[in-house]
Amino acid sequence: MSAAAEDRSTNRDWAAIAQKVGTPFASVLLAILIGSLIMWISGYDPIAAYSALFQGSFGTPKAFGDTLLKSTPLILAGLGLAYGFRANLFNIGAEGQLFMGGLAAGWLGLVLAGQPWYVALPLLLLAAMLAGAAWAFIPAILKARIGAHEVITTMMFTYIARYLVSYLVIGPLKSPGQIPQTGLLPVEAQLPRIQSLFSDATLQAMPFLKMGRAHMGILVALVAAVIVWWVLKYTTLGYENRAVGYNPWAAETGGISVQWTTVKALCISGSLAGLAGAVEVMGVHHRLFDQFSSGFGFTGIAVALLAKNHPIAVIPAALLFGALSAGAGTMQLMADVPQKIILIVQALVIFFVAAEGIVTYFIKQRQKEATSNVG
Amino acid sequence: MPLLELREITKVFPGVLANDRVSMRLERGEIVALLGENGAGKSTLMNVVYGLLTADGGEVLVDDAPVKIKSPRHAIDLGIGMVHQHFMLVEPLTVTENIVLGREPGRFGIIDFATARERVREISERYGLKVDPDAKIVDLSVGMQQRVEILKALYQGARVLILDEPTAVLTPQEVTELFKVVRSLVDEGLSAVFITHKLEEVVAIADRILVMRDGKVVGETTPSATDEIGLARMMVGRDVVLRIEKGASTCGDTVLAVEDVHVDDDRGLEAVKGITFSVCGGEILAIAGVDGNGQRELVESIVGLRRPKGGRIELKGKDITHANARASIEAGVSHIPEDRHRRGLVLEFDIAENIILGDHRTPPVAKNGIMHPKAITEVARKRIADYDIRTPSERVHAENLSGGNQQKVVVAREIGRNPELLVAAQPTRGLDVGAIEFVHKQIIRERDAGKAVLLVSLELEEVLSLADRILVIYEGRIVKEFAVADADAETLGYFMTGGGGSKIDKGAVPSVPETSATGGDE
Numbered sequence: 001m002s003a004a005a006e007d008r009s010t011n012r013d014w015a016a017i018a019q020k021v022g023t024p025f026a027s028v029l030l031a032i033l034i035g036s037l038i039m040w041i042s043g044y045d046p047i048a049a050y051s052a053l054f055q056g057s058f059g060t061p062k063a064f065g066d067t068l069l070k071s072t073p074l075i076l077a078g079l080g081l082a083y084g085f086r087a088n089l090f091n092i093g094a095e096g097q098l099f100m101g102g103l104a105a106g107w108l109g110l111v112l113a114g115q116p117w118y119v120a121l122p123l124l125l126l127a128a129m130l131a132g133a134a135w136a137f138i139p140a141i142l143k144a145r146i147g148a149h150e151v152i153t154t155m156m157f158t159y160i161a162r163y164l165v166s167y168l169v170i171g172p173l174k175s176p177g178q179i180p181q182t183g184l185l186p187v188e189a190q191l192p193r194i195q196s197l198f199s200d201a202t203l204q205a206m207p208f209l210k211m212g213r214a215h216m217g218i219l220v221a222l223v224a225a226v227i228v229w230w231v232l233k234y235t236t237l238g239y240e241n242r243a244v245g246y247n248p249w250a251a252e253t254g255g256i257s258v259q260w261t262t263v264k265a266l267c268i269s270g271s272l273a274g275l276a277g278a279v280e281v282m283g284v285h286h287r288l289f290d291q292f293s294s295g296f297g298f299t300g301i302a303v304a305l306l307a308k309n310h311p312i313a314v315i316p317a318a319l320l321f322g323a324l325s326a327g328a329g330t331m332q333l334m335a336d337v338p339q340k341i342i343l344i345v346q347a348l349v350i351f352f353v354a355a356e357g358i359v360t361y362f363i364k365q366r367q368k369e370a371t372s373n374v375g
Numbered sequence: 376m377p378l379l380e381l382r383e384i385t386k387v388f389p390g391v392l393a394n395d396r397v398s399m400r401l402e403r404g405e406i407v408a409l410l411g412e413n414g415a416g417k418s419t420l421m422n423v424v425y426g427l428l429t430a431d432g433g434e435v436l437v438d439d440a441p442v443k444i445k446s447p448r449h450a451i452d453l454g455i456g457m458v459h460q461h462f463m464l465v466e467p468l469t470v471t472e473n474i475v476l477g478r479e480p481g482r483f484g485i486i487d488f489a490t491a492r493e494r495v496r497e498i499s500e501r502y503g504l505k506v507d508p509d510a511k512i513v514d515l516s517v518g519m520q521q522r523v524e525i526l527k528a529l530y531q532g533a534r535v536l537i538l539d540e541p542t543a544v545l546t547p548q549e550v551t552e553l554f555k556v557v558r559s560l561v562d563e564g565l566s567a568v569f570i571t572h573k574l575e576e577v578v579a580i581a582d583r584i585l586v587m588r589d590g591k592v593v594g595e596t597t598p599s600a601t602d603e604i605g606l607a608r609m610m611v612g613r614d615v616v617l618r619i620e621k622g623a624s625t626c627g628d629t630v631l632a633v634e635d636v637h638v639d640d641d642r643g644l645e646a647v648k649g650i651t652f653s654v655c656g657g658e659i660l661a662i663a664g665v666d667g668n669g670q671r672e673l674v675e676s677i678v679g680l681r682r683p684k685g686g687r688i689e690l691k692g693k694d695i696t697h698a699n700a701r702a703s704i705e706a707g708v709s710h711i712p713e714d715r716h717r718r719g720l721v722l723e724f725d726i727a728e729n730i731i732l733g734d735h736r737t738p739p740v741a742k743n744g745i746m747h748p749k750a751i752t753e754v755a756r757k758r759i760a761d762y763d764i765r766t767p768s769e770r771v772h773a774e775n776l777s778g779g780n781q782q783k784v785v786v787a788r789e790i791g792r793n794p795e796l797l798v799a800a801q802p803t804r805g806l807d808v809g810a811i812e813f814v815h816k817q818i819i820r821e822r823d824a825g826k827a828v829l830l831v832s833l834e835l836e837e838v839l840s841l842a843d844r845i846l847v848i849y850e851g852r853i854v855k856e857f858a859v860a861d862a863d864a865e866t867l868g869y870f871m872t873g874g875g876g877s878k879i880d881k882g883a884v885p886s887v888p889e890t891s892a893t894g895g896d897e
Binding site: 234236242243249256 | 679702703704720
């Protein structure tokens, strides 16, 4: 059997890689195609719409900056989801941890007023991670100890987090004035805009740096992606995370504590979601209010799905979703296509990615049957 | 006139020639055994006949008429029934409901259960396959479930019965029972194809034997014209040692001491009811028993996967009663689990990742939580070479390996760790002759290196071939101890099924004093 079997296994590996990369691309393409069909049926010009969409997301440095702005929390939330998925945990409540991260940053930033940026920024980010992790910790313990499903518990905790933030910005943390929000963060506690780091002369010479509202949170997100990739690939922590995700029984036999790994995975997932909340507060709004996240924690699920839970692939996946929401406004302005159409395209991407998961699941089942029958 | 004839069937999977111009004939009232190692192409061939796969070449003839079998439904219409290795039964439904499923009597979508039950009873009486038509599948033993599968094929009008590895899941007693059933069916005019890789079964049941290797038929013979050694040579293509020669054991210090251990199963019922024994270095102690008599719980309590509720377990004098799996590994216990797909391997991991599982925290593989890819590759390559794992690279995923190579990965990991105690639970389950020989040799090598080995097996042949000392487990208690020289399959089987007690115990010897096995003797 040897030679033939070798061929088979290497062929399969290549096929697996092609499938891994190919299917998300196909999903996106299909979504765009069907999206145009819907536009065409509804009486809009899909070509004009998509070119406006592209214009509004990548066409100018400022547009690209908007895409980066929207992508930043998506990368972090997507990473959190992906890390959880790798341990076979569905942290559907990332939005809640994101709110707690935003709360921690928005509150501590005011407390630390007067501190230099190199003290304030790391402390705020750290605090947000801890807050996100803490918010995931109780569902994690419930999962590890009594098997309470994390989909239910983290979701419940999302409601608690959102109402807690609402209460705080209306009550104890409210700044003077009519609007329910906290006070503005001191400049030292804000993540600076990218273009603000360069002199006018430099910006003149290199206009592509004029990226509008894009802020240094993107750097945080990119570094986080590399770290998560490294952790998963090169540390015992990541190895155990993956082992438990694939086969908890074999992991347990190998001396890995499934419960403890579950707790760690959900807390790390939560800390990344918390970081997503922090960059939104520190980089975009510079204060906390109850609508500061437009569902980044939930879109993060789609990002992780599209990226097949690969931390580096999370970056382009988040960019895609970021671009879709950044360009939607321009599309409405220029091509007179309602912004909501973009939600349909987003939904289609998610649909096809999910459908692909279902399809590959069945292919796998059949392959398993076939191989077990090659007796 | 043959009932079923295959002419030059060829089936290609990507990169594999699974069937290479295979021809066979099946006459009325005949049992043909299809013998071959895992991956020889036996099941592929039968899946072609049953309409699950389409052949790339050749033809199938039923009653001398060429047919293209498009689906299992079509095969059933032609009178071909198949009993799969993994049963295809709906567990919450009753025997009758399962048997008539897809061909329910009745009209307008309303099932006539009275008629259904009547027909099931009729068939089961005609062929002497007794089963309660109203029992739920979940409540039946594996042997009974298989009987339901056979009844289902008969209900559907099968004239040819294909049995795919039917004995893999059965106890010795159930195997004997199955053979009787198949023999009586054939006497009634049916024909059967018996797929297996177990030599003794072929000799016991077949009228004619077809041996397959690498997708080809390499020989045809009859039980009277050959023996197990000859069959093994045909099947593997070289001489195979069925029963490995080993020297006398030299019992060193006590390595494992188990004292009055009580363990609950998953449902909270006591599965191990006070077991005491010890294993010394340089000895293989086998625990023989029918599946489900507490072996799993006992093994899991020793390797740290299950907490005993009473008693004491010591490894080289150190208390490991409440050690978890990690502490147990670190104390020097290795474990070849009974189910390599569930407990033994992470199938989605590659060989290298699998082969360091359990060693993944300690140098050279990892230091301070950071893993060293180079060291991992080195360890993996060394173990692949030492344990003859057939693979192009250590990066091949475990799910793409054959069963034998998968088990070698587990063996390489567990023995490669150089343990004090090796706990091997059904280490050759589902393996073919060549791989069994390999695993057995490795286990004996461990013993000869002065390590303690605890073997738990359902295969009497394996127990008798490997063990220095045998304990028989029955309903959570050790009911008998043998020195291997005093044991034979018949006697073991007798005690395994609850014989013994005060009855005649032929061939049994008194317990060896220094390693006394006291179970709750009835």
